[in-house]
Amino acid sequence: MADKLHFSLVAPEREVFSGEVDRVDAPGVEGDFGVLAGHAPFMTALREGVVTVVDGAGSRTFEIHGGFADVNAQGLTILAEHAVEA
Template sequence: MAEKLHVSLVTPEAKLFEGEVDQVVAPGSEGEFGVLANHSPFMTTLAEGPVVILDGTSKRVFQVRGGFADVSEDGMTILAESAEEYLETVH
């Protein structure tokens, strides 16, 4: 079984997501980046754009506007100035 990445996505108002996932793709101020379990530690500012959280066949997308991403040995924390989850509609 592959290792999982612990991820928290929080805003000043609420914790929007917390869990163990396969991968996160986020809009860094220097460009889009991806994080898997055991990634080297780093911190970066976030640009406006989608944060995509992937786990197996599950995909959740949050639109973030500014903030920071911190990757450590414990996982990834996204501190967004504001964020909203995209909800897919089924036709």
């Protein structure tokens, strides 16, 4: 079994998603990026766009409007100004 990435997507009003996933693709201000388990730590600002969460053969998408992404040893957390499932 491959390692899983812990991912949390948080908007001001609530936690939109939290779980163990295979990959997350997000819209950074300097370009789109993907995060897998074990990724090197970094922090970046986000632009308006789509966050894609891939787990197994399925995926879910969320529309976000700005915010920040923090990748660390515990996983990926996105703090979005606004987020809804697409």
